[in-house]
Amino acid sequence: MAPQGSQAELEFGGPLGAAALLLLLPATMFHLLLVARSGPARLLGPPPYLPELEELWSPWALLLCLTWLGLQAALYLLPARKVAEGQELKDKSRLRYPINGFQALVLTALLVGLGVSAGLPLSALPEMLLPLAFAATLTAFIFSLLLYLKALVAPASALAPGGNSGNPIYDFFLGRELNPRICSFDFKYFCELRPGLIGWVLINLALLMQEAELRGSPSLAMWLVNGFQLLYVGDALWHEEAVLTTMDIIHDGFGFMLAFGDLAWVPFTYSLQAQFLLYHPEPLGLPLASVICLINAVGYYIFRGANSQKNTFRKNPSDPRVADLETISTATGRRLLVSGWWGMVRHPNYLGDLIMALAWSLPCGVSHLLPYFYLLYFTALLVHREARDEQQCLQKYGLAWRAYCRRVPYRIVPYIY
Numbered sequence: 392m393a394p395q396g397s398q399a400e401l402e403f404g405g406p407l408g409a410a411a412l413l414l415l416l417p418a419t420m421f422h423l424l425l426v427a428r429s430g431p432a433r434l435l436g437p438p439p440y441l442p443e444l445e446e447l448w449s450p451w452a453l454l455l456c457l458t459w460l461g462l463q464a465a466l467y468l469l470p471a472r473k474v475a476e477g478q479e480l481k482d483k484s485r486l487r488y489p490i491n492g493f494q495a496l497v498l499t500a501l502l503v504g505l506g507v508s509a510g511l512p513l514s515a516l517p518e519m520l521l522p523l524a525f526a527a528t529l530t531a532f533i534f535s536l537l538l539y540l541k542a543l544v545a546p547a548s549a550l551a552p553g554g555n556s557g558n559p560i561y562d563f564f565l566g567r568e569l570n571p572r573i574c575s576f577d578f579k580y581f582c583e584l585r586p587g588l589i590g591w592v593l594i595n596l597a598l599l600m601q602e603a604e605l606r607g608s609p610s611l612a613m614w615l616v617n618g619f620q621l622l623y624v625g626d627a628l629w630h631e632e633a634v635l636t637t638m639d640i641i642h643d644g645f646g647f648m649l650a651f652g653d654l655a656w657v658p659f660t661y662s663l664q665a666q667f668l669l670y671h672p673e674p675l676g677l678p679l680a681s682v683i684c685l686i687n688a689v690g691y692y693i694f695r696g697a698n699s700q701k702n703t704f705r706k707n708p709s710d711p712r713v714a715d716l717e718t719i720s721t722a723t724g725r726r727l728l729v730s731g732w733w734g735m736v737r738h739p740n741y742l743g744d745l746i747m748a749l750a751w752s753l754p755c756g757v758s759h760l761l762p763y764f765y766l767l768y769f770t771a772l773l774v775h776r777e778a779r780d781e782q783q784c785l786q787k788y789g790l791a792w793r794a795y796c797r798r799v800p801y802r803i804v805p806y807i808y
């Protein structure tokens with residue numbers, strides 16, 4: 392059994408690591424935002440200048456940020472095509488989740504389209520990125536504080552396995568309650584996909600529109616970055632149910648790490664390539680663009696193939712699409728795939744995701760390191776995530792997991808890692 396509460400092994404470097412990340416993550420985000428619009432666009436080195444508070448704080452930005460959250464919350468509450476059940480909880484119950492994320496994306500697109508045709512100045516958004524990121528950070532911070540307080544009165548069965556060490560900074564960072572809810576509104580599930588991912592696509596679109604205003608039409612590089620990332624977000628929302636089996640939903644509490652990650656980090660740093668292209672146009676010819684499209688297609692093929700194969704298998708192992716795959720039995724009654732995508736490496740979906748990350752940076756050329764920040768950060772995130780998942784699978788499946796590791800020795804990249 393995994394140790395619980397204050398005896399659980401501390402992750403992320405314990406309280407010191409959590410305190411450092413609390414400061415480092417927002418600082419990195421602001422650094423990237425400032426550097427992307429500066430001439431030299433140097434990832435490493437000091438930021439071009441330190442913004443004054445007046446440049447960061449704007450009540451309008453906060454209002455816009457809260458309106459955005461309100462709109463996405465309203466769309467979440469609309470009738471859903473399906474209501475899915477989550478994994479079994481400690482008390483043997485299962486929570487229910489609306490599956491209407493893709494619907495929220497389409498409705499947001501319609502509303503934005505209507506707004507733009509009625510004169511909504513979407514292309515003014517890039518000028519507001521700094522105060523908007525500040526407002527999103529402030530919102531995430533206050534929200535996490537409220538979540539921390541809410542967890543003080545939550546029953547023990549509602550707490551996450553980590554995030555309850557007794558150290559307030561560590562617990563605030565990791566999150567104490569597993570599935571904080573008010574009635575059926577699930578805050579973690581809501582934040583994980585909608586405001587951040589749809590916000591990311593909207594910021595990309597605003598950058599594309601501003602580029603069109605500045606240069607007469609959007610560049611091919613900007614089209615590619617917008618198209619690839621729209622595909623990624625559309626895919627995540629289309630397969631929204633799959634998020635219910637991720638470690639963020641099953642294992643991690645909802646604290647600053649996820650609240651900031653979902654609400655600020657994703658929209659403002661994942662749109663870095665489009666931000667870079669607005670200030671540093673990159674000529675891109677058709678032959679190179681075709682190669683980049685091919686790389687993205689290969690990445691997506693692996694990512695989707697692997698995720699769908701596992702999801703199909705977990706839902707119904709006798710499904711003809713997966714019934715012929717070789718498996719290992721585990722003591723829990725669940726089986727592990729050892730052929731197909733999951734027989735190639737232990738995280739084929741991460742491999743596909745990383746190949747896509749490369750394709751998102753290549754349209755920005757190779758003259759700067761900055762557009763490759765996502766690829767570097769994402770490699771670190773997935774290596775760390777893989778190690779955490781490995782630990783959790785070893786606890787869940789014991790010897791069977793060890794047998795799987797012997798059978799499939801590479802974690803993410805065949806013959807390399």
Ligand SMILES: NC(=O)C1=CN([C@@H]2O[C@H](COP(=O)(O)OP(=O)(O)OC[C@H]3O[C@@H](n4cnc5c(N)ncnc54)[C@H](OP(=O)(O)O)[C@@H]3O)[C@@H](O)[C@H]2O)C=CC1
Nearest residue numbers: 636637638698701726727728729733740741744776780784
């Ligand atoms: N863009 C971004 O910022 C991020 C993207 N992602 C992406 O999100 C997706 C989900 O990632 P994540 O939740 O980390 O992990 P996975 O979807 O890889 O899920 C891991 C789980 O899958 C199950 N599993 C592992 N091996 C096998 C096997 N051989 N056979 C059957 N089941 C197996 C185990 O759970 P069980 O046995 O309990 O089912 C394990 O805990 C990925 O595609 C990832 O790339 C993730 C994080 C950030």
Ligand SMILES: CC(C)CCC[C@@H](C)[C@H]1CC=C2C3=C(CC[C@@]21C)[C@@]1(C)CC[C@H](O)C[C@@H]1CC3
Nearest residue numbers: 416583584627634637639648651652653656657
């Ligand atoms: C701020 C820190 C550096 C850590 C923040 C982590 C979060 C940004 C990510 C944790 C897990 C995520 C997942 C996704 C987006 C990023 C976060 C929220 C997806 C929704 C991306 C699309 C995929 O198809 C599914 C992913 C699930 C996990």
